[in-house]
Amino acid sequence: MSKERIIKAAIEVFSENEYHRASMDEIALRAQVAKGTLYYNFPGKSQLFKTVVKRTFEDFIRRIKADLQSSIPLKDKIQQTIRHHLDLFLESRHLSHIVFNDISNGFEEDVLDELKLLREEHLNFLATILEEGKCDENYLRDLDSHIAAVGMIGTLESTSKYFLSHQNKYSRDDLERQVFTMITMSLFNSIE
Template identity: 35%
Template sequence: MSEQSNKTRENILKAAMELFAEKGFHETSMAAIAKRAGLGKGTLYWHFSSKDELFKQLISEKGEGLFRQLRELLNQKFSPEKILKEFIRIKLIFMIENRELSQILLNNMQFTDQEFKLKLFQRHKEMVQELQKIIQRGMDEGIFRRGSSRDTAVAIIGMINSMNSILFFEDEDIDITEKVEFLYRMIMCGIKNE
């Protein structure tokens, strides 16, 4: 794909994300997406055959970028504590930078098919399994208290994801360092081996 084609595609995805967040999936038309992107409908359909495909690509591409970044982190040789803190930071930054995506996921998942929902669930499951390895390593090294590494990983991801409701409604500049420290302290209070 040429650089111009990539740029056009990115503009389409950005316009779609804005409109899906503002109006919802059902109320957003391909014509409105083309108009917001400053393109003709033909160009839009050249890149995406349907609104459904566009919606799935938008969610998949953003999610894949985050997944790659987190997987790279989890394969580092840092201490379990350092990896956990960086995991929190990466997820929070992603949530702040992609507020519209969070709104889309919350308000429009009923419009996706079961196969796509299963794909998203599988990605979530893989992330839990990757984080579980770090938690288990911390338990084996005596850093984290013993227990179910899987349940701990699920709880940590759940705590991070729950910040979405707070971050979404904050209008002022968010102090990411403060939010990371807050979550890290809360999590460590629960899992640190004393």
């Protein structure tokens, strides 16, 4: 069905391009459907974007939860979380940027609310993981766990982008290690 093809194409286009540079033409082209079909299946660009974001984040949460289910040590949980987020930011930089940092893109109230919700849920999810530190032998610093989650997201996003334009200088592994150090040392008194 073409709805599915459109979403897939839209994920690509919105991931690679800033919202205003991601054109409906390009999406239709990649989905191999007529332009009208986009509007047959979605009320408009922003609604399509909303759908795409939801889909991307659902997939993301599903993947990450699968890895975190077992009662692995906190250290490993953090590591997995970082790894998945780096994947997300490396693949869908523009899309995730909007969700986390630029929700004020001129969307209708409608769309805006859902994006905010999505972000809030995501931050809650992260905050929950971080809070685990408090019940552990390690201690989450004297930090609001939401602020901590937000700061963590920021570090992940900016280092991902820096990595993308300096791939000759660092390996993906370097990136992961350094980000892990920064984040764990910033959030926990000690870990392991």
